[in-house]
Amino acid sequence: MSISNNINQILSQITDNVKLVAVSKTKPVEDILEAYNGGYRIFGENKVQELSNKFEVLPKDIEWHMIGHLQSNKVKFIAPFVSLIHAVDNYKLLKTINKEALKNNRIINCLLQIHIAKEETKFGFSLDEVSQMLEKEEASSLTNVNIIGVMGMATFTDDNDVVGSEFQYLANCLKELKSKYFNNKPDFKELSMGMSGDYKIAVEKGSTIIRVGSSIFGGRSYQI
Numbered sequence: 001m002s003i004s005n006n007i008n009q010i011l012s013q014i015t016d017n018v019k020l021v022a023v024s025k026t027k028p029v030e031d032i033l034e035a036y037n038g039g040y041r042i043f044g045e046n047k048v049q050e051l052s053n054k055f056e057v058l059p060k061d062i063e064w065h066m067i068g069h070l071q072s073n074k075v076k077f078i079a080p081f082v083s084l085i086h087a088v089d090n091y092k093l094l095k096t097i098n099k100e101a102l103k104n105n106r107i108i109n110c111l112l113q114i115h116i117a118k119e120e121t122k123f124g125f126s127l128d129e130v131s132q133m134l135e136k137e138e139a140s141s142l143t144n145v146n147i148i149g150v151m152g153m154a155t156f157t158d159d160n161d162v163v164g165s166e167f168q169y170l171a172n173c174l175k176e177l178k179s180k181y182f183n184n185k186p187d188f189k190e191l192s193m194g195m196s197g198d199y200k201i202a203v204e205k206g207s208t209i210i211r212v213g214s215s216i217f218g219g220r221s222y223q224i
Contacts, residue, residue, distance in 0.1 A: 003031060004038025006216045014203055014210070021065050023195075023213030025050065029057055031217055036062065044086075044211055048074040055081055067211050069123050072096040080104045086151045086192050086211070089113040089123040091133050094145055101144035108144065111151040111192050114173050116166040118155045127173050134181045147182070149190025149208070150174050154198055163198050167205035174206075 001009070010020055021044040024032050032043060032054065041061060045051035046068025055064060055078075063083045070085060072093050078085075079100035088094055088110045101108040115124030125133070133139055152170040154163040174191050182188035192209040194202025199210040 002038075003034045003216060004040070007035060007038065007040050010199075010210075010212060010215065013200070017208060018203055019209045021067065021209060021211045022216050023067065023211050024054070024217065025068070025213065027213075027217045029054060032058060032062075035216070044213075048077050051082075052077045065211075075100045076103075079106070079108065082108065084109045084111065084148075086111045086209075087113040087123065088147075089125060091136075091139075094133075094139075094142060098142040098145045106144065107146050109146045109148050111149050111190060112147060112177075113151045114170060116152040116154060116170050118157075118162070122153050124152065127176070130173075130177065131180070134177075146187070148187050149192065150177065151192035151209075153195075154193070154202075160198075160201060164201050164205060167193050167198075167202050167207070171206040 007020070007022060014020065019042065021042050022035055022040060023044045025046045036059060042063045042065065044065040044067040045054065048070070051064060051066060064081060065084045065086060066078055066082050067086045069087055070093060075096045085097060085108060088097070094110065097108055097110060112130055113124040114130065115122055115126060150170060150173055154166045157163065170193055171191060178188055190208050191206055192211065194207045194210040196212050196215040199212055202210060
């Protein structure tokens with residue numbers, strides 16, 4: 001199966017209201033171009049250096065998503081062009097994104113990463129921490145970031161019940177935050193959850209953005 005066929009197969013399994021981010025991390029530019037030439041435009045990377053390098057050499061109508069853990073000191077490299085930052089997991093990072101967006105005369109869309117997995121190694125806010133942050137008076141002064149939803153990563157397990165309950169929890173978090181803080185904000189609606197192994201469960205639980213890599217591009221390769 002070609003990369004474009006893989007993308008089309010996944011698109012045929014999801015509804016129009018779910019966005020597929022083709023996760024191209026560790027994949028060569030040629031693979032992305034194959035998908036691009038097949039008509040696909042939405043790609044995700046998890047390392048700033050790799051994202052910047054690919055942005056430089058690939059067509060400029062690509063919608064780039066930063067899906068990995070992001071350090072504050074790296075934001076400046078992607079602020080001029082990134083479409084959506086998925087994994088905002090602390091207030092300092094949000095402030096830095098706002099500052100760099102302002103420098104670039106942009107408003108950058110962001111998702112708040114909520115820790116839903118059993119593994120301690122995964123990043124993310126607790127729901128309480130998100131509430132505390134949003135209730136800070138200075139949070140409303142971040143005019144160049146646009147928070148449009150939440151993101152989460154389920155526990156790495158074959159137990160679909162565990163994965164399903166974690167995704168359900170994240171969906172509930174989105175609803176709660178919407179009603180408390182974003183009720184008058186129609187674009188606060190995105191739920192980024194689900195990867196190659198679990199995106200079907202995620203879509204069942206209400207995901208609006210799935211991040212799929214190996215099911216599109218095959219296993220990881222490191223010839224960047």
